[in-house]
Amino acid sequence: MKSKGKKKEELDALKKELSEAKNLFVAQFQGMTVAQDAELRHKVRETKSKYRVVKNTLAKKAAEGTAAESVSKSFDGSTAIAYNASDPVSLAKALTAYAKANPLFVFKAGLVEGRVINLADIAHIAAMPSKEGLIAKLLFLINAPAQRIAIAVNGVARNLAVVLKQAVEQKKFHD
Numbered sequence: 001m002k003s004k005g006k007k008k009e010e011l012d013a014l015k016k017e018l019s020e021a022k023n024l025f026v027a028q029f030q031g032m033t034v035a036q037d038a039e040l041r042h043k044v045r046e047t048k049s050k051y052r053v054v055k056n057t058l059a060k061k062a063a064e065g066t067a068a069e070s071v072s073k074s075f076d077g078s079t080a081i082a083y084n085a086s087d088p089v090s091l092a093k094a095l096t097a098y099a100k101a102n103p104l105f106v107f108k109a110g111l112v113e114g115r116v117i118n119l120a121d122i123a124h125i126a127a128m129p130s131k132e133g134l135i136a137k138l139l140f141l142i143n144a145p146a147q148r149i150a151i152a153v154n155g156v157a158r159n160l161a162v163v164l165k166q167a168v169e170q171k172k173f174h175d
Contacts, residue, residue, distance in 0.1 A: 023088035027080050
């Protein structure tokens with residue numbers, strides 16, 4: 001049995017983590033093997049996120065006053081939470097891929113950028129390009145017009161040079 005001090009320490013640590021988490025997914029994991037759980041933890045860590053199996057009463061208390069409070073009613077049964085403060089897409093991708101391969105892992109609730117989302121939206125979020133993918137697309141879109149302008153300007157300069165050269169050759173300029 002844990003001492004009161006240890007329980008308070010655990011509660012405070014979880015409350016701090018939940019208050020910093022902008023993105024949180026609540027899932028049920030009943031019946032998963034230790035190997036399956038270890039695989040999931042590894043995939044979640046790769047997204048720079050955290051994954052915890054939580055005691056429901058502790059999680060409900062820790063969620064009080066945080067964005068996670070809005071999904072705390074889903075803290076029942078065997079509950080696991082995966083969360084981070086910055087990237088809902090990579091976390092949703094990792095969790096949905098894992099859930100497809102492991103039907104015992106079932107989503108119960110979700111929070112993205114501090115707002116409760118519909119469970120169906122988790123799949124939509126997972127289908128979005130990653131932050132790096134979006135940045136690459138944006139840079140391409142920003143860069144493409146600049147490249148076209150550079151090509152056009154070079155083309156105009158080249159054409160002007162050709163016309164001037166021809167004019168000089170044909171002695172079109174007078175002193």
